Amino acid sequence: MNPQSATPIIEISDVCIFFGEFQALKDVSLDINLGERTVICGPSGSGKSTLIRCINGLEMHDSGSIKVDGELLTSSRSSLRSVRSKAGMVFQQFNLFPHLTVLDNLTLGPIRSRGLSQKEARDIAMHYLERVRIPEQSSKYPRQLSGGQQQRVAIARSLCMEPKIMLFDEPTSALDPEMISEVLDVIVELANSGMTMICVTHEMGFARKVADKMVFMDFGEIVEMSPPKKFFENPNSERCQDFLQKILHH
């Protein structure tokens, strides 16, 4: 850990989110340091996706506060834009733009919102396509790619915005088993390069390998938060023990 990691790059304090009557997040507080790799897990409906989505304003919190790299997240357009340019998002369903080629998927954001020229955007796009190891697919359309390739394109699309933080919302849950590792490998590489990242996943082998911090959520609350060694070997809460038992022994 380098010394600048002392100031959190993401500060979440007492965040609550309601969907109608249902409270999806209950007073959630979480600090993420620069360069830190956090894995969030928990049963479905525990609020883990909601939490990661509210970090770049895809869900708006009803109370509490979220600061990303010093920028207070509000529903104002400028705040959303600024926060989203700092935190890239990778979705479970990839959400590539089906009517655009891989290259155009990657350059749209940089050209329209970062104001880069065609050529600059293209160079960046090719750089990141190489990084996710599919530069040869740049002129194809998303439907011509496998699920694993599509998710790697989606990762490259986020990286083209040159964010400080990467958010992964169950990046491998929609993939066929044989494609999971090609996507996880890319994420591990990214983690090793020092990118700050938060990943919601059930891939515990991956979590053990990359996480600095494990977070377990249940019923909209953070129940357990500890380094991976402690988390996997000796979790404090019973709910977390139960959960780990269920997903590690099947």
Add this chain to the structure above:
Amino acid sequence: MSILRILGIAAVASALGGCSSNWGWYVVNPSTASGLSNLKFLLGGLYYTIALSVTAIAISITVGLLIALPGLAANRALRNVNRLYVELVRAVPILVLILWVYYGMPQMTGLSISVFWAGVIALALSDSAFEAEIFRAGIQSIDKGQYEAAHSVSLGYLDTMRFVILPQAIRRILPALGNQLAYMLKMSSLVSVIGMQELTRKANELVVTEYRPLEIYTILVLEYLVLILLVSAGVRWLERRLQSDQSR
């Protein structure tokens, strides 16, 4: 292909009809001088039929899109604006709207309006409500994840619509837009009542001088048929072109 086949059937039918004593195709027989000039007179309406329809559809698609967007807003007042427009405009018969715009509106505004623009305004206005509903349906059919992906690469509302949502929505609503264009071509015939020199008006005028309604109106039917077959061939071509790079 299909156009030629249908025209072939129509030609055979007319030829058969020509044998019977009820038909008098001489009025539009291009080998005689009067037949040729009658035919030219009829086809002279083509320009205004096309100009009316194309101008009106261009306006109605634009207005329709602008009316559809508030219909998709989270804000209830904006949605009501959309609702009110659609319900109100959709309830007025086109013919009534044409009369109202041409004869009524100048009284209200004090400005006289040309037959052509009265026709364009009435057709466009009436169609825009339908276009608005088509656009609303098309935009609503796009997955929420597309908006989220667009937002996550920092695109604003207009860029999201322009580069992500509308290109996909328009592909989906293309058949419906083709329908509206065909409908518009047919409805332009109503503008003949205020004196627009389009296909139907020309046919009416010729019938009055030649007294051969059967032949002249048959030609009129064929004129619309050809126009609409061309439109549908065009729309299908466009669909194929756009589909080649679309998923599914």
